Amino acid sequence: MAAGSAALQVRDLSIRFGGLMAIENMTFDVREGEVLSLIGPNGAGKTSAFNAITGYLRPACGDIFYRGRRLTGLRPNAIAALGVVRTFQKTSLFSDQSVLDNIRIGLHLHSRQHPIAIILSLSSVRVDERKREAAAWDILRFMALEARAHELGSALPYGEQRLLEVAIALAARPKLLLLDEPVSGMNPAEKVRFMATLAKIRSQGVTVLLVEHDMRTVMGVSDRIICLNQGRIIADGSPKEIQSDPEVIRAYLGERARRADG
Amino acid sequence: MSRWTLVLVLMLASIPLWVTSLYVLHILITTTIFIIAAMSLNLLLGFTGQLSLGHVAFFGIGAYASALSSLGFEVHLTDDLAIGIGPKPVWIALPIGMLAAGLCGFAVGKVAFRVRGAYFVIVSISFVEVVRLVAVNWVELTQGPMALNNIPPLTLGVPGMFELSFARKPAYFYLVLAAFMICYTVIRRLVNSQAGRAMIALRDNEPLAASVGIDVTRYLVLATVISAAMAGAAGALYAHYVRIVDPDIFLFIYTVTMVIMVITGGKGTLAGPIVGGAVFGMLPELLRALAIAPELQWVLLGAIMILIVFLLPQGIVPAMRSWWARRGGPPAPPSLLSPAPSPTLPRKRGREGWGKRGG
Numbered sequence A: 001m002a003a004g005s006a007a008l009q010v011r012d013l014s015i016r017f018g019g020l021m022a023i024e025n026m027t028f029d030v031r032e033g034e035v036l037s038l039i040g041p042n043g044a045g046k047t048s049a050f051n052a053i054t055g056y057l058r059p060a061c062g063d064i065f066y067r068g069r070r071l072t073g074l075r076p077n078a079i080a081a082l083g084v085v086r087t088f089q090k091t092s093l094f095s096d097q098s099v100l101d102n103i104r105i106g107l108h109l110h111s112r113q114h115p116i117a118i119i120l121s122l123s124s125v126r127v128d129e130r131k132r133e134a135a136a137w138d139i140l141r142f143m144a145l146e147a148r149a150h151e152l153g154s155a156l157p158y159g160e161q162r163l164l165e166v167a168i169a170l171a172a173r174p175k176l177l178l179l180d181e182p183v184s185g186m187n188p189a190e191k192v193r194f195m196a197t198l199a200k201i202r203s204q205g206v207t208v209l210l211v212e213h214d215m216r217t218v219m220g221v222s223d224r225i226i227c228l229n230q231g232r233i234i235a236d237g238s239p240k241e242i243q244s245d246p247e248v249i250r251a252y253l254g255e256r257a258r259r260a261d262g
Numbered sequence B: 001m002s003r004w005t006l007v008l009v010l011m012l013a014s015i016p017l018w019v020t021s022l023y024v025l026h027i028l029i030t031t032t033i034f035i036i037a038a039m040s041l042n043l044l045l046g047f048t049g050q051l052s053l054g055h056v057a058f059f060g061i062g063a064y065a066s067a068l069s070s071l072g073f074e075v076h077l078t079d080d081l082a083i084g085i086g087p088k089p090v091w092i093a094l095p096i097g098m099l100a101a102g103l104c105g106f107a108v109g110k111v112a113f114r115v116r117g118a119y120f121v122i123v124s125i126s127f128v129e130v131v132r133l134v135a136v137n138w139v140e141l142t143q144g145p146m147a148l149n150n151i152p153p154l155t156l157g158v159p160g161m162f163e164l165s166f167a168r169k170p171a172y173f174y175l176v177l178a179a180f181m182i183c184y185t186v187i188r189r190l191v192n193s194q195a196g197r198a199m200i201a202l203r204d205n206e207p208l209a210a211s212v213g214i215d216v217t218r219y220l221v222l223a224t225v226i227s228a229a230m231a232g233a234a235g236a237l238y239a240h241y242v243r244i245v246d247p248d249i250f251l252f253i254y255t256v257t258m259v260i261m262v263i264t265g266g267k268g269t270l271a272g273p274i275v276g277g278a279v280f281g282m283l284p285e286l287l288r289a290l291a292i293a294p295e296l297q298w299v300l301l302g303a304i305m306i307l308i309v310f311l312l313p314q315g316i317v318p319a320m321r322s323w324w325a326r327r328g329g330p331p332a333p334p335s336l337l338s339p340a341p342s343p344t345l346p347r348k349r350g351r352e353g354w355g356k357r358g359g
Helices: A046-053 A076-081 A099-110 A115-119 A123-142 A158-171 A188-203 A215-221 A239-244 A246-261 B003-018 B022-048 B055-071 B090-112 B118-137 B169-191 B194-204 B206-211 B216-242 B252-265 B272-289 B294-311 B316-326
Strands: A006-017 A020-031 A035-039 A061-066 A084-086 A176-180 A207-211 A224-229 A232-237 B073-076 B082-085 B155-158 B162-165
Touching: A006 A046, A006 A207, A020 A046, A020 A207, A020 A224, A020 A232, A035 A046, A035 A215, A046 A084, A046 A176, A046 A207, A076 A084, A076 B206, A099 A123, A099 A158, A099 B194, A115 A123, A115 B169, A115 B194, A123 A158, A158 A176, A158 A188, A188 A207, A188 A215, A207 A215, A215 A239, A224 A239, A224 A246, A232 A239, A232 A246, A239 A246, B003 B022, B003 B169, B022 B055, B022 B169, B022 B194, B022 B216, B022 B252, B022 B272, B055 B090, B055 B118, B055 B216, B055 B252, B090 B118, B090 B216, B118 B252, B169 B194, B169 B216, B194 B206, B194 B216, B206 B216, B252 B272, B252 B294, B252 B316, B272 B294, B272 B316
Parallel strands: A035 A207, A035 A224, A084 A176, A176 A207
Antiparallel strands: A006 A020, A006 A061, A224 A232, B073 B082, B155 B162
């Protein structure tokens, strides 16, 4: 795929919760190789868009394509198998398993072990297990979590739990990675560390769609930003353009100023 | 096989050499059969987190299918259409029982896993009730409440040359011991594989499991098939041991017994159902041996059960493990086989609430 061509195409997407229009006629592209951020006030429909793209939510109408393949109607695991992998807004990991096992679970798509081969403990399965173990350590080192390998997921400090979530998603070998507020709850040092990690991830050729409230992070890592308000796209452009867009300031920052006043 | 496993296996294998009481041997055989059933339930309840309250259906289907194959049967579907098979040797009947239970597991899994939680529990209860009613009412096939009698015992050998009979208790003990070890090995390999991790993942966090590409339904069905086939094998072993099968095999109390064995032993651990099965398989007999009045036996059994659940909510095996760790033994590495979080009594953890369902 040439850089710059559309990896993900969202066309006329609408999502309804009962009478509430969460997203209305949303159309946008994520280009191959870019980091695109979705921003907007709470309730703007960012996470709903995520859920629709990754199959957790059935849109009322509209279509979503990834590299020409239709995602609408597919189940989350089938979408992940196409290389579209997400993280969750609320910390979500296998908290009673060790960090290493979290990654091993994430490596599910690497290969398939046939149940009969497992039961007979064929050498193919044993070789595959060793490969997975090595791949898991590679990912732990990539995310600088290797010192934590044998700790339980729930025992990690919060910032590292969030890194572990990204590590689990990376284990699924995403070509398009969707991160839902990855730095929320991180302290400034952790945020800096995360931004460096994100740069490393994109240097591996992974396209990133990011939902984030933390403006410093968004402005720092994004190639392009789409701003949503009340289920609609109100602006689309580079970080610089977005920062100076009057519509954005009114909808997003203006609302914040009001909130700060009140 | 580690050194300790070898010692344990040799110890178990030596039992018929020094246990001469046929009564004790009988208890060991039935307990081992029940442990196999409990282990199979643990694969579903402990590793995928699905509470199947119809598990005894697979046990009973295995028992009936194996018994019927060895006895032969003929049923008239319409006035002119009859199907039946002649008596098969028991060594063929046993796998038939297993296969029948496995197929039922596949069908039930395909249908039942459209729903989760309480709904799945209801589906599983309904399933066992349907199977029980069939066993009671399809008299032509099952003899109904009159029961299938004179089920042949297992014999192996070449006709006219030699014959190995498993009719006697010491021989049957070895048979169930072998079945137990095979089932244990299968489960251990399974839970340490990609498939087992997928099951644990969907138990702990289903949305996250799906997000990394785990086909949740596929692994639930896989677990159900293997679990059902194993329970079917236990049922078949039971049928050719007691040599009579009646619809009472589907009584709810047997499912409950299996669930108790798994929960008290420690669900989601490999050793849990073995310990729980051993305790609750032998405890009633032990209490009887103490010559306590029968009413008191049941009260005591109930009290012990409640005590275990209250004091060791995680089960005996995880409690022993953490006790060992506190005592200063080598800390067991946190493994994939750590128990499932208890649904009734939330485990104390540092960060309450982190890492639960997100989305």
